[in-house]
Amino acid sequence: MSAFKGQIKPLQSHRLLDERERILALSQMPLKWNRRKKLKKKNEKTKTNNDGNNNKNNHNSEEEEEGDEIELEKADEMHRKMVLTIYAKLTGDYREEEIDAVGKHWETIGFQGEDPSTDVRACGALAVANMVSFVLFNAAPAIPAAASAASGNANNGVTLGRNAVAVHRLSRCPGQQFPMCALGVTFTSWSIRVLENGFLNEHINDRNSKFNSVWDCLDSYYVGVWNIFYKTWKRGKYSLKDASAVLKHLEKHLACRTGVSKAIRASERVLDM
Numbered sequence: 131m132s133a134f135k136g137q138i139k140p141l142q143s144h145r146l147l148d149e150r151e152r153i154l155a156l157s158q159m160p161l162k163w164n165r166r167k168k169l170k171k172k173n174e175k176t177k178t179n180n181d182g183n184n185n186k187n188n189h190n191s192e193e194e195e196e197g198d199e200i201e202l203e204k205a206d207e208m209h210r211k212m213v214l215t216i217y218a219k220l221t222g223d224y225r226e227e228e229i230d231a232v233g234k235h236w237e238t239i240g241f242q243g244e245d246p247s248t249d250v251r252a253c254g255a256l257a258v259a260n261m262v263s264f265v266l267f268n269a270a271p272a273i274p275a276a277a278s279a280a281s282g283n284a285n286n287g288v289t290l291g292r293n294a295v296a297v298h299r300l301s302r303c304p305g306q307q308f309p310m311c312a313l314g315v316t317f318t319s320w321s322i323r324v325l326e327n328g329f330l331n332e333h334i335n336d337r338n339s340k341f342n343s344v345w346d347c348l349d350s351y352y353v354g355v356w357n358i359f360y361k362t363w364k365r366g367k368y369s370l371k372d373a374s375a376v377l378k379h380l381e382k383h384l385a386c387r388t389g390v391s392k393a394i395r396a397s398e399r400v401l402d403m
Contacts, residue, residue, distance in 0.1 A: 240310030
C-alpha cells in the first residue's frame with residue numbers, strides 16, 4: 131500500500147499534458163530579444179554578397195528570410211515586453227522610451243552581465259517567464275467585493291509584486307547582496323526538475339485544488355521557492371560566501387516531491403519589507 135501511495139500519477143488530460151510540453155519547450159527556447167536585428171544584418175550582408183549573381187533561387191530565398199524575420203519580430207517583441215516588465219517592477223522605472231537590450235543597467239536587477247540572454251541561456255525563455263510571474267504575483271488574499279465597496283478601497287493590486295520588490299531590496303542590501311535574476315535561473319532549473327519528475331501532478335490533478343493549469347501550479351511553486359529563500363537568507367544574515375551552502379540545502383528540501391508542497395504553501399506568504 132505504501133508503495134502505491136508513492137507512485138507518481140500522470141496528468142489527467144491531454145490539455146494538461148500539452149501544456150506541460152509547451153512549458154518544457156520554452157525552457158529550450160533562447161531569449162530572442164535583439165536577435166531580429168542580428169538576423170537582419172546577416173540577411174543584408176548575404177544580399178550584398180549575392181548582388182550580381184544570377185541565382186534562380188534568390189526570390190524564394192528572400193521570401194524565406196522575410197518569413198523568418200517576421201517570426202523573430204513577434205518573439206522579439208514578446209521577450210522584450212517580458213524583460214522590461216521585470217525591470218520596471220523591480221526598479222520602478224516605467225519610462226516609455228526603449229531601454230537598451232545590452233548595458234550595465236541590467237545588473238541593477240541581478241543579471242550578472244550586460245546581456246540578459248546570456249544569463250538565462252541554461253533555462254531559456256522559461257526563466258524570464260518565471261520571473262515575470264514572480265514580479266506580478268499577488269500573495270495577498272483578494273478583498274471581497276462587498277468589503278471593498280463598504281470600505282471604499284478597491285482591490286487594485288497595491289500588493290502586486292510586493293514580494294519580488296522585497297527580494298530585490300534585500301539583493302542590493304550591503305553585506306547580503308546577491309544577483310537576483312541570475313539566481314532566478316537556478317530556481318527555474320528546480321521548477322523544470324519537479325515538472326519533469328511529475329511532482330506537481332498531484333496538486334494539478336486534485337479537483338479541490340486551486341490550480342486550473344500546469345502554469346498556475348508551476349508559478350506557485352516558483353514563487354514559494356523565492357519566499358522561502360528570502361526568509362532563509364534574511365534571517366540567517368547570509369552573504370555571497372554562504373550562497374553555495376544555502377542553495378544546496380534549499381535544493382535538497384525544495385526540489386523534491388515533499389518540497390513542492392512546502393513551496394506552494396509558502397507562496398501565499400506576504401514578505402516583510
